[in-house]
Amino acid sequence: MAKEKMTGAQALLRCLELEAVEYVFGVPGGAILPVYDALFEATHQKGYHLKHVLVRHEQVGAHAAEGYALATGKVGVCFGTSGPGATNLVTGIADAYMDSVPLVAITGNVPKSLIGTDAFQEADITGITMPVTKHNWLVTDVEDLPRIIKEAFYLARTGRPGPVLVDIPKDVQNATFEFEYPETVNIPGYMPAPKEPPRLADAATLIRSATRPVLYLGGGVRSSGSYAEVLAFAELVGAPVVTTVHGKGVFPETHPRCLGMFGMHGSRYANYAVQDSDLIVALGARFDDRVTGKLSAFAPEAKVVHLDVDPAEISKLVTATVPLVGDLKVLLPRLHAEVQRVFEARGRPDLGPWLARVEAWRTKHPLRYAQEPGAPILPQKAIDVLYEKTKGRAIVATGVGEHQMFAAQWYKTDFPRQFITSGGLGTMGFCLPAAIGAQLGKPGELVIGIDGDGSFQMTLQDLATAVELELPIKIFILNNLFLGMVRQWQELFYDNRFSQTPLKDCPDFVKLAEAYGCLGLRARTLEELEPVVDQALAPRGGPVIVDIRVRRQEKVFPMVPAGAPLNDMIGGE
Amino acid sequence: MERTEEAQNYSLHTISLLVQNLPGVLHRIAGLFSRRGYNIASLTVGPTERPEYSRMTIVVRLSSMTVDQVVRQVQKLVPVVEVRELKPQDLVERELMLVKIKTPEANHSELRALAETYEASIVDVSPDALIVEATGNAGKLDALEDRLKAYGIQEICRSGRIALERGFKTLAPPNLK
Numbered sequence: 001m002a003k004e005k006m007t008g009a010q011a012l013l014r015c016l017e018l019e020a021v022e023y024v025f026g027v028p029g030g031a032i033l034p035v036y037d038a039l040f041e042a043t044h045q046k047g048y049h050l051k052h053v054l055v056r057h058e059q060v061g062a063h064a065a066e067g068y069a070l071a072t073g074k075v076g077v078c079f080g081t082s083g084p085g086a087t088n089l090v091t092g093i094a095d096a097y098m099d100s101v102p103l104v105a106i107t108g109n110v111p112k113s114l115i116g117t118d119a120f121q122e123a124d125i126t127g128i129t130m131p132v133t134k135h136n137w138l139v140t141d142v143e144d145l146p147r148i149i150k151e152a153f154y155l156a157r158t159g160r161p162g163p164v165l166v167d168i169p170k171d172v173q174n175a176t177f178e179f180e181y182p183e184t185v186n187i188p189g190y191m192p193a194p195k196e197p198p199r200l201a202d203a204a205t206l207i208r209s210a211t212r213p214v215l216y217l218g219g220g221v222r223s224s225g226s227y228a229e230v231l232a233f234a235e236l237v238g239a240p241v242v243t244t245v246h247g248k249g250v251f252p253e254t255h256p257r258c259l260g261m262f263g264m265h266g267s268r269y270a271n272y273a274v275q276d277s278d279l280i281v282a283l284g285a286r287f288d289d290r291v292t293g294k295l296s297a298f299a300p301e302a303k304v305v306h307l308d309v310d311p312a313e314i315s316k317l318v319t320a321t322v323p324l325v326g327d328l329k330v331l332l333p334r335l336h337a338e339v340q341r342v343f344e345a346r347g348r349p350d351l352g353p354w355l356a357r358v359e360a361w362r363t364k365h366p367l368r369y370a371q372e373p374g375a376p377i378l379p380q381k382a383i384d385v386l387y388e389k390t391k392g393r394a395i396v397a398t399g400v401g402e403h404q405m406f407a408a409q410w411y412k413t414d415f416p417r418q419f420i421t422s423g424g425l426g427t428m429g430f431c432l433p434a435a436i437g438a439q440l441g442k443p444g445e446l447v448i449g450i451d452g453d454g455s456f457q458m459t460l461q462d463l464a465t466a467v468e469l470e471l472p473i474k475i476f477i478l479n480n481l482f483l484g485m486v487r488q489w490q491e492l493f494y495d496n497r498f499s500q501t502p503l504k505d506c507p508d509f510v511k512l513a514e515a516y517g518c519l520g521l522r523a524r525t526l527e528e529l530e531p532v533v534d535q536a537l538a539p540r541g542g543p544v545i546v547d548i549r550v551r552r553q554e555k556v557f558p559m560v561p562a563g564a565p566l567n568d569m570i571g572g573e
Numbered sequence: 574m575e576r577t578e579e580a581q582n583y584s585l586h587t588i589s590l591l592v593q594n595l596p597g598v599l600h601r602i603a604g605l606f607s608r609r610g611y612n613i614a615s616l617t618v619g620p621t622e623r624p625e626y627s628r629m630t631i632v633v634r635l636s637s638m639t640v641d642q643v644v645r646q647v648q649k650l651v652p653v654v655e656v657r658e659l660k661p662q663d664l665v666e667r668e669l670m671l672v673k674i675k676t677p678e679a680n681h682s683e684l685r686a687l688a689e690t691y692e693a694s695i696v697d698v699s700p701d702a703l704i705v706e707a708t709g710n711a712g713k714l715d716a717l718e719d720r721l722k723a724y725g726i727q728e729i730c731r732s733g734r735i736a737l738e739r740g741f742k743t744l745a746p747p748n749l750k
């Protein structure tokens with residue numbers, strides 16, 4: 001590539017173009033002004049693709065970039081100015097870190113000469129984000145900028161994906177140099193090849209000798225995009241399949257072998273199956289405490305085959321009987337072939353009795369709710385209606401709380417990248433930003449949000465962004481006038497002492513929607529629910545906000561209390 | 574099934590790292606140890622035969638199960654080129670110690686003799702104080718420190734452990750050799 005003279009700011013934008021970035025979400029400010037000025041200029045050039053989305057809060061910018069990344073599988077990008085702009089990004093970056101979402105965050109910083117002087121709007125953002133990024137950089141020489149941006153995208157999307165941050169002082173943005181984009185990345189210690197060959201034969205032997213196996217699928221299946229491989233493998237093994245919240249949709253939830261989500265709010269049958277299994281084959285999953293329950297009592301008889309791209313996840317919490325380190329897409333077909341060979345040589349194990357037991361659990365303890373006519377709308381019912389009306393095909397973004405778990409239980413997903421939620425960090429306020437990002441990434445798809453009244457109020461200012469972009473997203477607020485999930489814990493474990501959980505003075509969400517220029521709708525009764533959902537789902541050029549008044553104290557069941565074994569559930573019998 | 578939460582048997586482990594010589598790398602590594610709750614007993618860092626890499630030796634008190642975990646977590650840091658636990662039987666370790674002793678001149682010759690048995694030397698002398706310099710493994714330095722206590726230790730400065738593997742093995746991965 002020919003060298004070309006330009007500023008650091010121009011170079012940054014050129015890099016983003018070369019990385020085929022479609023959208024950047026951000027808010028300008030003094031320390032990132034040169035970049036925004038270069039953007040102004042670039043936007044008026046012919047053939048310029050990069051679009052900037054002006055969000056109303058940087059946290060939303062980061063979450064929107066996550067929503068975009070989760071819906072599309074591409075890298076999300078966000079901008080923030082120095083100091084408060086950068087610190088506002090931190091929640092989104094931390095969220096992306098916990099959920100392994102590929103994200104590149106770019107921040108401006110004060111000029112190099114002012115760094116370390118407590119200058120106006122200075123923050124040590126590389127120091128602040130060190131624990132929540134895969135890596136970060138403070139660019140001190142404009143000559144390094146192209147290489148660093150190249151490395152940033154490479155790190156964000158390869159291996160176990162995650163967020164990175166590049167902090168660029170203002171004078172570096174202004175400095176001119178001869179731009180050249182490197183063609184390759186060379187990071188000496190990154191992703192070293194595993195030292196030992198994978199023990200595929202051992203894994204296959206375990207699978208052959210198990211009589212009560214389960215497949216446990218996590219977000220790593222989504223990151224690696226190995227859906228076809230996983231489906232084929234699951235059909236070969238014939239075991240029941242359970243997923244985490246990030247595994248939702250990587251295996252069709254309507255498939256007869258799929259037991260859906262397990263863990264704290266998983267179904268009884270999924271939890272019983274895991275707890276009673278004699279072999280867990282974990283693919284791209286990390287044995288988070290929300291799925292294992294009390295670790296020392298987790299699946300006491302199970303051996304574990306753990307396949308993950310991140311060697312540090314192996315035996316971090318649960319010791320792997322057979323660890324398999326590598327990219328699922330490459331390694332799983334090899335395991336598949338090995339298992340097939342073993343089955344051909346030694347016959348398949350008879351899983352009949354095990355599958356019958358699992359089905360008996362499923363029949364005896366299905367997920368259920370009892371909606372009575374004339375009674376307040378149950379949140380489960382509302383989601384059921386959404387599932388029916390959208391034919392199970394919508395991309396669903398959620399907030400964090402009871403509504404999120406109801407959505408995970410009742411909105412069955414058959415497609416990957418269909419359920420977009422904050423799992424690891426559990427960030428309230430995630431729904432609207434994620435829906436914005438997802439809709440931009442998937443313009444033709446129906447994107448709905450299932451939010452809580454509490455969560456929605458954490459980022460609602462960005463309705464303005466959705467309106468400006470005419471995004472046809474539909475946000476359904478399951479309004480219980482409570483910080484519901486916390487109230488649920490207070491009911492169950494704190495003797496009904498509702499300390500600071502009633503949201504008494506919620507704004508009128510219909511009027512609020514209208515104030516922002518959205519369509520606002522409300523369903524108070526069961527009779528209103530279906531017509532209102534129909535009205536909301538009708539094609540429209542902008543966002544719709546639906547206030548669904550639900551039963552105030554409905555709880556999510558079953559529930560594994562924190563610290564209890566997985567099969568020690570309350571409710572949902 | 575074995576579980577990490579039940580792992581016991583804490584002891585000192587020596588972890589050796591080759592890291593890219595970049596700003597902030599010490600912060601990154603020390604930060605990882607502190608936020609994951611691993612307690613560092615000593616940490617040394619210095620240049621290597623190649624200017625673009627530094628070598629760190631970190632001694633931590635851990636169960637052997639967590640050591641593998643620490644090694645894998647540290648390996649994930651981007652500037653970390655290589656990291657390995659050095660097993661006690663395979664390593665040569667050294668530490669440097671300076672001890673200031675406040676003691677009348679009358680005791681100095683006795684101290685000289687003591688220092689000699691530990692292959693230590695006296696590197697500074699004033700009428701009522703002297704500084705002993707010693708190198709060796711931690712056990713030897715502990716023993717010397719113990720002996721010196723009788724004379725009135727005023728100040729001690731120890732460098733923390735540095736270590737290399739015996740034999741032909743090196744830390745650098747093949748592509749760097």
Ligand SMILES: Cc1ncc(C[n+]2csc(CCOP(=O)(O)OP(=O)(O)O)c2C)c(N)n1
Pocket residue numbers: 399400401402403404426427428429451452453454455456478480482483484485486
């Ligand atoms: C940013 C943030 N602050 C606090 C919490 C703790 N928290 C978890 S769920 C919850 C209540 C959520 O209420 P709402 O969004 O109304 O949903 P509901 O549970 O009522 O469905 C709170 C406060 C959180 N997860 N995130």
